[in-house]
Amino acid sequence: MERKRTYIWEFPVRFTHWINFLAIILLSVTGLYIGSPFLHPRSGADYSYTMGWMRFLHYIAAYVFLMMIALRVYWAFAGNRYANWRVFFPFTRQQRHDLGDATRFYLFASKKPPYAAGHTACAGIAYLFLFVMFLWEIFSGFALYQVNDPAFFHLILGGWLLSLMNVQTIRFWHHLVLYFIWAFAILHVYIAVYLDQAEKNGLLGSIFGGYKFITGREWE
Amino acid sequence: MGKANEGTIYDSLRKRGVSRRDFMKFCSLMAATLALPSGAGRIAEALEKAKKPSLVWLEFQDCAGNTESFLRASDPTVVQIVLDILSVDYHETIMAPAGKQAEKSLDDVVKNQKGKYLVVVEGSIPLKDGGVYCTVGGKAAIDTVKEVCGGALATIAIGACAWDGGIPAANPNPTGAVGVKDAVKGITLINLPGCPANVVNLTATVVHYLTFGSLPLTDSMGRPLFAYGTRIHDGCERRAHYDAGRFVRQWGDYGHQNGWCLYEMGCKGPETYKNCPAVRWNQGTSWPVEAGHGCIGCAAPRFWDTMSPFYRRLPKVPGFGVETTADDVGIGVAAATAAAVAAHGIIRAVKHKTEEEREEK
Numbered sequence: 268m269e270r271k272r273t274y275i276w277e278f279p280v281r282f283t284h285w286i287n288f289l290a291i292i293l294l295s296v297t298g299l300y301i302g303s304p305f306l307h308p309r310s311g312a313d314y315s316y317t318m319g320w321m322r323f324l325h326y327i328a329a330y331v332f333l334m335m336i337a338l339r340v341y342w343a344f345a346g347n348r349y350a351n352w353r354v355f356f357p358f359t360r361q362q363r364h365d366l367g368d369a370t371r372f373y374l375f376a377s378k379k380p381p382y383a384a385g386h387t388a389c390a391g392i393a394y395l396f397l398f399v400m401f402l403w404e405i406f407s408g409f410a411l412y413q414v415n416d417p418a419f420f421h422l423i424l425g426g427w428l429l430s431l432m433n434v435q436t437i438r439f440w441h442h443l444v445l446y447f448i449w450a451f452a453i454l455h456v457y458i459a460v461y462l463d464q465a466e467k468n469g470l471l472g473s474i475f476g477g478y479k480f481i482t483g484r485e486w487e
Numbered sequence: 488m489g490k491a492n493e494g495t496i497y498d499s500l501r502k503r504g505v506s507r508r509d510f511m512k513f514c515s516l517m518a519a520t521l522a523l524p525s526g527a528g529r530i531a532e533a534l535e536k537a538k539k540p541s542l543v544w545l546e547f548q549d550c551a552g553n554t555e556s557f558l559r560a561s562d563p564t565v566v567q568i569v570l571d572i573l574s575v576d577y578h579e580t581i582m583a584p585a586g587k588q589a590e591k592s593l594d595d596v597v598k599n600q601k602g603k604y605l606v607v608v609e610g611s612i613p614l615k616d617g618g619v620y621c622t623v624g625g626k627a628a629i630d631t632v633k634e635v636c637g638g639a640l641a642t643i644a645i646g647a648c649a650w651d652g653g654i655p656a657a658n659p660n661p662t663g664a665v666g667v668k669d670a671v672k673g674i675t676l677i678n679l680p681g682c683p684a685n686v687v688n689l690t691a692t693v694v695h696y697l698t699f700g701s702l703p704l705t706d707s708m709g710r711p712l713f714a715y716g717t718r719i720h721d722g723c724e725r726r727a728h729y730d731a732g733r734f735v736r737q738w739g740d741y742g743h744q745n746g747w748c749l750y751e752m753g754c755k756g757p758e759t760y761k762n763c764p765a766v767r768w769n770q771g772t773s774w775p776v777e778a779g780h781g782c783i784g785c786a787a788p789r790f791w792d793t794m795s796p797f798y799r800r801l802p803k804v805p806g807f808g809v810e811t812t813a814d815d816v817g818i819g820v821a822a823a824t825a826a827a828v829a830a831h832g833i834i835r836a837v838k839h840k841t842e843e844e845r846e847e848k
């Protein structure tokens with residue numbers, strides 16, 4: 268079967284993907300420290316500023332993360348058709364059909380891998396769900412930030428949540444969703460490796476270089 | 488003393504032997520609590536002219552903790568001043584008359600001083616089953632509140648229970664308890680939540696009224712900003728330890744002995760707004776966090792439900808036992824995903840192998 272080297276993931280998609288990857292690691296480590304400090308001074312004469320630094324890094328990473336999400340949302344309107352916001356919703360008949368195929372494939376009921384040049388319908392929905400989790404982390408994070416440091420900017424970005432929910436509930440879900448994002452990451456990497464092997468189209472490489480090797484029989 | 492002062496608060500204090508110096512000290516304390524720069528002079532002037540306002544104190548579903556707090560000033564002059572400013576005409580716990588006579592003194596105030604007296608309400612008001620769960624002198628709390636608060640100049644809801652139902656209203660709220668703000672509408676009301684509220688804040692609220700003729704500014708939850716506008720965590724003397732990452736990890740450990748931060752022991756100072764670190768308790772002797780116990784967030788909305796477990800940072804996971812933390816559940820979810828992925832991978836490998844064998848045949 269002839270394969271065509273095709274540019275799928277434009278630079279902004281790859282850039283936000285990898286910066287988010289780094290930001291989430293940093294947010295997770297510093298967030299878990301804020302939640303239950305796992306470093307402890309060896310003596311009372313330890314003049315560290317551990318919590319201060321952890322919070323500082325968490326906020327820096329949070330802002331970077333926010334910018335990346337904003338950029339990706341912009342690109343969902345400005346980018347190519349693989350990056351477009353429509354791929355995250357199963358609007359077309361083809362996509363819904365594809366969903367059934369994918370379910371059968373993942374349950375070993377079929378050998379035909381879900382095939383798409385960009386995101387499969389299944390992946391689209393999964394990323395939509397991830398996006399909701401990201402939005403929640405941003406809103407709840409800024410709500411908690413508003414408690415620490417009231418500012419108009421923090422109020423808009425999430426402080427308004429405080430008038431809808433109790434602060435402890437917000438904190439609880441801010442903490443718990445971290446693990447949901449991890450669970451997502453585990454699935455995400457597994458499926459990427461799996462499909463890369465099944466489709467042999469350079470899927471894994473595409474998030475680095477942007478190109479996939481496609482046959483043209485993918486839905487578009 | 489001139490005739491002009493006769494019958495005023497200042498007059499009565501002088502007659503009881505409170506010195507000018509003690510009086511001025513008290514005025515300064517009030518000015519500082521209310522955050523009024525150079526307000527002490529104005530307060531003194533006002534108290535020199537003001538007559539004692541009549542005040543009735545109603546207790547419903549309560550533990551009398553606010554009353555205790557109110558009477559807990561250890562310096563006799565302060566007790567005198569407070570009792571003089573808050574001239575209590577009716578208070579079930581501390582008044583001399585009992586039974587019918589006691590109820591009569593309440594009726595007298597309500598009838599004769601309509602629109603001129605102050606009411607302090609302590610405790611929550613049960614609404615379920617027609618309010619039968621709390622009656623005083625045969626009258627349901629809700630009826631008393633409507634009548635007494637309805638005819639008052641202003642109502643001060645003191646303590647968590649009078650504010651939003653507090654402990655009686657905690658899940659599952661068997662008596663349908665609510666605070667004053669939800670029991671009667673359309674009254675002039677100020678709330679001093681806390682379990683208990685601080686007598687300094689109560690006195691300062693009344694002094695503000697006597698000085699300026701209005702109640703102090705409040706936040707969106709009806710609490711005066713001077714007392715509930717700052718976060719415990721921002722005024723806490725252990726805060727430097729927090730920033731440095733020095734935490735108490737067990738009661739009595741090295742950190743606890745050395746005054747480190749109580750964050751890991753479940754301190755709710757980071758989410759609670761009250762002036763405890765500044766006004767403190769028992770006349771500035773100490774306050775919970777200084778005494779070595781984390782803040783339990785008693786001035787926060789629905790604190791019994793929202794701030795518990797008191798010795799944990801985060802709420803418990805709904806539907807799981809008390810010992811289950813968000814970390815347990817989260818790690819469980821992530822581990823289950825990893826296990827599912829691993830199982831999927833193994834099935835895949837096995838299938839792949841059998842297919843290869845089949846092809847070979």
Ligand code: HEM
Pocket residue numbers: 291294295297298299301302303325326329330332333404405406407408409411412415438441442444445448757800801
């Ligand atoms: C993927 C994104 C994020 C993850 C995984 C994450 C994770 C966490 C975790 C686990 C905690 C500890 C919660 C606790 O137990 O109290 C935390 C705290 C916090 N996070 Fe995030 N976070 C994320 C994004 C953000 C964002 C966008 C902000 C916005 C400024 C933010 C602001 C905060 C704040 C202010 C706290 C401190 C809460 C406190 O004062 O107790 N986070 N984060």
Ligand code: SF4
Pocket residue numbers: 719720721723724725726727729747748749750754755756757776781782
């Ligand atoms: S003891 Fe509580 S209020 Fe004080 S710094 Fe630590 S967490 Fe904040």
